[in-house]
Amino acid sequence: MPLRRVAFVLSLLVSSALAERSFGQNPRAPVCVAFSAAGALATGTLNDDELDSRLSVPGVADVITHTTIAGARGCEQAFSNDGRWLATVVSGNDLAVVIRDGKTGTLYKQFSSPWRQTDKRPLESAYTSPFLAGFLSDNSLLLWRYVPRPVTDRFDPPNLDLHAQRWSVDGEILSEVNLGNVDSSPRGSGPIFARGTGMVWLPEKCGSICYKTMKVSGTQIEETGSLTRLENLAAPPALLPGRNELLAVVGAQRTSQEAAFLDLSGSVQKQVTLPHFPNLFRPLVPDWFYASQPEISPDGEVAAVARTRVAWVLVDTDRDWGSEII
Secondary structure (H helix, E strand, O other): OOHHHHHHHHHHOOOOOOOOEEOOOOOOOOEEEEEOOOOOEEEEEEOOOEEEEEEEOOOOOOEEEEEEOOOOOEEEEEEOOOOOEEEEEEEOOOEEEEEEEOOOOOEEEEEEEOOOOEOOEOHHHHOOOOOEEEEOOOOOEEEEEEEEEOOOOOOOOOEEEEEEEEEOOOOOEEEEEEEEEEOOOOOOOOOEEEOOOOEEEEEEEOOOEEEEEEEEEOOEEEEEEEEEEEOOEOOOOEEOOOOOEEEEEEOOOOOOOEEEEEEOOOOEEEEEEOOOOOOOOOOOOOEEEEEOOOEEOOOOOOEEOEEEEEEEOOOOOEEEEEEEEO
16 A cells, blocks of 8 residues: 555545534544445444444445434444445444445344443443454454453452454354453553454553464464564554555554554554644643544555544543544
């Protein structure tokens, strides 16, 4: 993917500003985006417990649909490999899944799964890493679940295992595999799933940000290597289709962020600054972006990132300054 193409797409693709409203700090972007192999573009926007979905198919008028989801605060999207299905996963009172026809936008199925709890607290809902991995080749949906394990001392931090769940588009759970322990912090690094390859990078603790490379086939898991030296990530990186490179957003919780190409050792190869409107009141009103994992088109030519801009206002705690897809 040429660097100039990335700069063009990341500055031009889509921008959707939401009405400014005040609430507690929410590190999940209330906007999401996905590409299909046939060239369709899907975007989702959350507003007042409602998911507004837009499906743009070349040569056809845009289809806009609305779905009510209680407590909705963050969304993720993915098309199936054949473009038949579009899944939107929404973090709300439960983990909600909306399945639509990937060509017409028609609602096919909506279902949800309760949050995993520890000590009667839905700890999983506070985890800011991705829940949606994507579709597998059989059109089953792969979800990440962060499952707390009991602790011996109530003052100890909770232990979390990362589970990979396979769901049918009809809302039936097909299988669940425990991939092992992950960072217990709600702000821990998220897993990376390379769609169509069975490769998974799982976060592990080290001096900076590290991942171990896993090959998943059915219920079999094999560790094949590691990915290290990742620093200052704003969100989990994404693997470029057909290439041994990652696309990442760097600049954790800062207004000035960059899109960067990384090799599989984690070294930066190229980078470009992401556009943003300057904050003239920054000395008094500091602000930053929360970014999502980059979404890359199947041909590797187009990329998009959903971001939410948050400012700390002395008289009103944190304030959402709007969200965008760039």
